[in-house]
Amino acid sequence: MLTHLPILQVILPLVAAPSCLFLQKSRLSWAFTLLVSLAAFVVSALLLQQVMSEGSIRYSLGGWDAPWGIEYRIDVLNAWVLFIVTGVSTAVIAAARASVESELGASRQTIFYTLYLLCFSGLLGIVATGDVFNVFVFLEISSLSTYALIAMGRDRRALWSAFQYLVLGTIGATFILIGIGFLYMMTGTLNMLDLAERLPAVESSTAVLAAFAFILVGICLKLALFPLHLWLPNAYSSAPSIVTAFLAATATKVALYLLVRFTVTVFGIDFSLSALPLQSLFILLGLAGVFVGSAVAIYQSNIKRMFAYSSVAQIGYMIVGIGISTVAGLQATLLHLFNHALMKAALFLALAGLVLRAGGCALEDFRGLGRRMPWTMGAIAVAGASLVGMPLTAGFISKWHLIAAAIDSGFWILALLIVAGSLLSAVYVWRLIDAAYLQGPDKSLPEQGRNEAPLGILIPTWGLVLANLYFGVETSLPVTVTQAASAYLLGGAP
Amino acid sequence: MIIATAVALLVVMVMALVRALLGPTIHDRILAVNVFGTKTVLLISVICFISGRPEFIDIALVYALINFVSIIGVLKYFEYQGASAGEGASD
Amino acid sequence: MLLSALYNYWVVVLLMMTGLYMVIAQGNLIKKIIGLNVFQTSVFIFYISVGKVTGGSAPILSQLATVYSNPLPHVLILTAIVVGIATTALALALVLRIRQSYGSVEEQDILTRDSQC
């Protein structure tokens, strides 16, 4: 069975999704989804362990060898991303029940879990595959289910943001399709490794350059890289809370993975950096994302929206890491990918609890929250500290690596700007702390007693928060893995 | 002769397209689409013969089917549309 | 054949641009969806043009033919067409819901109505 792990990773949720539709009771489908997600997490842990000890795994689907059939190819990079996605998904779905029951009508809950599983398997499929067209297909599975999930949000804005996302997402996917078409036209293959072998022979052609540009723009639309981020805040703030937590922690990570996979593995880092002024482009856009995202976040009164803009900023850091384009820079990106997934999942889950109890998540709802929901607010405070990059939290580790990588490559100003960006994020996190602990509860409202979020939400949230703290101190797992991954990607070691 | 037929079909398709573009009424457009559809059926059959693979005529059959169903669907739309426009005009 | 070669790809490019223009510039949501369709279909045409081999027959093996078109782009486009109709169906369903809750399918109306409340 161990040899089938790569395909089990994807096929388990994929086949579970239609089965879930047959479960008529919503609690049953929740338990089923949780079980599937947990199983996928176990599979990904096994995969990661196998890859770390034995090197990359290849799995030919249908028994057809690589360039003719579709191949799954798991190296340290995908194993790492798979591990993150499945882990976060398990935590999110564990917290989902109460929130979903309060935000969605009873008749839609089974469909919700089915769509969730579809989205989950779509994301896993994108990460696991070694075939560029297969990436497109699974991208569409995850995108279509995401649009439907976002549209399930409570007010009508959800519909509009789902539509906006659908239009932009389809344009992005079609751009990727055009790029794949050019690649196929120039090389005759769709397999990533085969492409990597054959592209150098034709890399001077403008068609390959156009392919690169189209794929890049398509992925950046999905990634919500500044200035293509406009769909993200709307989508995140109006989707059901659980969907926001899941998407914020996984979808952008998977898009970032795709960016790394295409620029580093398929096109080769040398081509990627020489074809376009990509290094400065990435660093500039990343920094612009950091500053614009953080600055806009400061002025938001809807906290979901605030953290959505903060996501735009955090994506900026990761892009900067790729832009540095050294082993250390890439490692910082991959580390931040992991840490950001941990903190955003924790934050949005805590917000889900808040929405459940307070009915909304505007800044006013935070007044006196430290007393009303101490555990929820505590989670937000710790995860917020991690977001800012305080020492002893996971966020500090990745920022530290990023700054070190920048200094190593001689980008002193860049390092300073990263620190400045972190200060901006401290401002918006502080607004929450200030409202929750320092300002008294709203006097005009009747006095509210303690009204803590249900344990079903608190436990997964605090699990993630503790992970934030744990990986802020004991960093051996993420650091070893990301070190191996980036050395493998850039150094060409097996 | 087959090739001449194909050219004639193309010419007819152009004319039908012009009618579809010009309108002026909804029904003119539907008529033009219908004519265009039947011409496409014929064109596909003719292409099959020109390319020497007459076994692909199934596709022409599907076109004929789809064409018919979509014309009926369009007309149905129009009945709804007309009904709601009538309602709209009265209030 | 050279004229045809350029012509094919250039028309595809023009079609893509028309579709993309519709998606970006038109405020009507249904028109946007039609534009997306035009855009996607032009990509299909591009792929099929890539798969064409001069004098090649349809890739269904038979004694009548020796040269065949490339089957792989056909397979890819079959999948892409399905993805396209799936997206269209979902988008239209969204439009219907938007019409129900906003009372309009014009982008401007929706934006003003969103900013009002």
Place this chain on the structure above:
Amino acid sequence: MIESAVSVLAAMMLGLGSFFMISGALGILRFPDFYSRMHAASMTDTLGTYLIIGGLMFTAGWGLPLFKLTLILVFIFFTSPTAGHALAKSAQLSELRLGGEQSGSAKPGAGGVHSDQHPDSRDLARADRV
């Protein structure tokens, strides 16, 4: 001998069919109002279609393609008049409903929206009457 006769027959049918079709299309393009266009389409067009499929049938020779062509012929035989009938009926109905407006032209704002909401609905109607 018979073969050449068949191929001559096929060519004649194809040619005649093309001729009918083009004349029908000319009618669709040039006739002044919807009903005469409709008439042109249904008469010559159907005839042209039969002739062309007939010609192809003679070209096909015995085999599965011949059978499929027959199916197409039968299908068109059924559906073409039905579609025409439904179309004419629908045109007639809509004209009655819209108060006998000339050639059933769509009313401004026929989209179920009030014309005052749509400043360009007059445009639309104009575009519709060009």
Place this chain on the structure above:
Amino acid sequence: MELILDITLLSLLLVTAVYIAWTRDLFAAVMLAGIYGLLSASFFMSMGAVDVAFTEAAVGAGISPLLMLSTLAICGRAQRANPQRAILALISVTVVGLLLISATLEMPAFGSPDAPAHLHVAPRYLTDSMREIGIPNVVTSVLASYRAFDTLGEVVVIFTAGLGVLSLLGLQGETLPRQVQSPMAEPSHLVLRVVGKVLVPPIMLFALYVQFHGEYGPGGGFQAGVIFAVGFILYSLVFGLDAVERIVNRSLVQALAALGVLVYGTVGVLGIVSGRNYLDYSGLAGDSVTGQHLGIIAIELGVGITVAAVMMLVFFVFSAQLVRGRVVQHAS
């Protein structure tokens, strides 16, 4: 001849697309989108892509205009002019266009048999698929065996879209009043009713033919599913939605949609059970060619079931909206 066909069809496509972009009558735009579908299908046909032409005809000229028309019937057909973003659109479109045009200049010539695309992976499909899989339609062999996983993904995409539409619209239509009938069901459409009744069974038969003939000619599960659904759609157009829902109710269709995906997924798992990789059908029967054949039939069946079910589901949900809108209008 090929050249004339090619150029004419492409020019017509261009004219149609530009007119669609220009017109402000959405109804005309949708009708022309139907023509656009027919034209592109004819183009695919002339390029030798018979399976694609088949699918595009059914989807681009059939299902998608029908769905758009039902949407239009509810949302109205007038479109407002708003040029405010035209400049941004023009700029981005021009950039994309120039990039593409510059890319075309160095592309392998159109139709050249020496293009890299025809030399590397594809030749094996053409030369070896007969020996390895044993069916003449290479597109089907690639679709259902070499790249079967893509096709599984495609089925899941369709399933996802069906679910999405259901979650958006499906749960409102359940309060549909029973007595509402389609206007087409009025006695005045006697001709239509008779023809509809006569045509539906042959359409179903044809769908089955397409389903199982897909290995030898153009066709396969997807196309068959669409044709099957079109049969039901025709029935519902002529006899009203209720008549169809008496035969197939919605939860059955929903279950069928899931079932198709499950069939596909399970056939893949059988590959693992038989000691091979996922979706490897060679072990399903004594010799590998028979196994492949069996596997392809099974998964095509799964595809057909899901596609037919989802298409019907989507169409019915949309029509229910239409009928509902009409009821609301009558009430007000």
